[in-house]
Amino acid sequence: MLGIFIERSAMQLSPSIFKAYDIRGIIDETLDPSIAKLIGQAFGTEMRELGETDIVIGRDGRLSGPSLIEALTEGLLSTGINVIDLGMVATPMVYFAANHTINGKTPKSGIMITGSHNPPNYNGFKMVLGTAAIYGEKIQDLRKRIEAKKFITGQGNRSSFDIFPMYLNYIVGDVKLARPIKIAVDCGNGVGGAFAGKLFRALGCEVQELFCEVDGHFPNHHPDPAHIENLQDLIKNLQTTDNELGLAFDGDADRLGVVTKDGQVIFPDRQMMLFAKDVLSRNPGGQIIYDVKCTRNLASYVKEHGGEPIMWKTGHSLVKAKLKETGAPLAGEMSGHIFFKDRWFGFDDGLYTGARLLEILSKEKNPSDTLNNLPNAICTPELQLACAEGEPFALLETIKANAKFPSSESINTIDGVRVEYADGFGLARPSNTTPVVVMRFEADSKEAIQRIQAEFKAVLLAVKPEAKLPF
Missing domain, CATH: 3.30.310.50 (Alpha-D-phosphohexomutase, C-terminal domain)
Incomplete structure (x- = not known):
């Protein structure tokens, strides 16, 4: 049911929120519901011009999420776009929904309201328009449209949908573990905590949850596994329990961090080696895309396993676009965004990446040895x-x-x-x-x-x- 959105005095639009890969700002300084409504109007207009009529939207666990999603929805509806509200979800679930038939509709566009790994007072919008992630000039085009107030008007319909059962069933139907693995999962109080434990238990894992209560204040540590200081609780857990492996997720669960039993952090460029070897076993000669920040050991590892390494620009939207252009079965970047086109849909998904990692490591007697033995420098x-x-x-x-x-x-x-x-x-x-x-x-x-x-x-x-x- 559509909530009541109380019109505030409009905040002045700040060009600074229109970033290279998304829209992102500070609540009540550069971003508020009045801006979210304008973004909805601009995005809905772009959709209408492409002939699109349906969109899926979701939000993470940030405190500003509910008011922003109501305002975004109002903006989209006012352009004649039909809105399917997924509620509080991980970012990859919005991408997943945009690849499936939902409520009898096949939306090709999606918006996720998320501040990702940024501090609690940030929030933003990750967007897919007609199956393509938008970035760069496309994001600036939204800004220009808002400034010019060039909006199509109409009246769309709003519905809701619980995407998690479909998402869960798809992964459990695709990923098969050779044996149960005992894991610790640290979500840093990000939105992944609402789903990670259920997913990995459904795959047959024994799961100990750390900071999986969704809390937009992030009271324990920052939800960003790219920084070692945020992995200390996970490292300590593995040292003091019989858990075999640690998985950590960022604030919206589109990135994965990995910790071994002996406390080693396996950064994403080394994770990519393991994934590349597995993917190339089914896609001989396949192209593997990685960004300029990755280890040079990755290219030689890909070649050794019969693949073609392609170095590309940093940025999850840029890597995703390159994957779509080339048809490569796998892409990834040092920040932790991993994109599987092999058996999946080509979008970055930390939860699915974790599942694929466990599938590979469940065949090993000692998963940590397998990870630690990957080439390093x-x-x-x-x-x-x-x-x-x-x-x-x-x-x-x-x-x-x-x-x-x-x-x-x-x-x-x-x-x-x-x-x-x-x-x-x-x-x-x-x-x-x-x-x-x-x-x-x-x-x-x-x-x-x-x-x-x-x-x-x-x-x-x-x-x-x-x-x-x-x-």
Whole structure:
């Protein structure tokens, strides 16, 4: 039943909320229900112009979610779009619903209201328009439409649907474990906590839940498994129980973190090796897409197992688009977004990725040994150089045009500058979401990392002498 949306005095539209891959802002500073309604009007108009009439929407567990989803719905309905409200769900469930017949409709578009791994006072919108994730200029087009107030009017209908039983049955019908595995699951009080335990128990696992009560305050730790400090509770659990493996999810459950019995974190670029080997066993010669931040060991591992590695730009929407363009059976990026087209639908889904991981590891007597034995290298975490707004892109263009890296073998410029060496790589790329230059280094030895970093330091200081480098 449609809730009552009380019209507030309209907040001024801030261009800053229109990011590279989504729309995201701070509640009551740059984002409120009045903005959500405008986004609904703009998106609904875009749908109507494509001939689309039906959309699925959902929200995560953030405190601002209920008011934003009501306002978004009002905006969509006002353009003549029929809205199927999934309620509180994980982001991949919205994507899943947009691939299925729901309430007799086949919606090809979806909007998820989520702040993902951002602090509690953030929220935002991840969007699929006519089966395609929208990003870049398409998101800016929504902004321009709102500013021009170019909206189609109509009257749509609203219905609701519980997607989880269909989603659960599909995964349980597809993924088969060779034996039960004892796992600990840490959802960081994100929305994945409402579903992860049920899913993995249905697959036959014995599950211990950590922080799986959905709480938009995130009282225990930040729901972001990309940062090791957020995995300490999971590491401690594995050390003090008989659980074999730890799985962690971000705030909207589209990314997976993995911890072994001995407390090692298996970052997504190494997870991709395991998935690539499995996927290539059914898709010989298949292309495997990965982003510029991933280990160079991944490309050689893919080749060893009969696949074609393709390095691509960072950004879940960009990787998803590349997967769709190429027809590759698997893609992934260092941030933890993994995309299975093999046996799945090509969207990023941390819960399904966890299920596929358990399917592979259930064939092993010691899952942690299998994970720890994947090729590894000495590497830095993601390092960031703070810049002025707009500066990172100009900085990298200057580096591309002029920089010299004396001991390098090759330079890749599809996304910033990734310099390959005989014994490692260095990366500097402009972030699409914040005004920073993102850097990462990997090598066969500490001496090699220091040499590579010294070359990057010389290049960076040549174009920005006052830079306070994080290495």
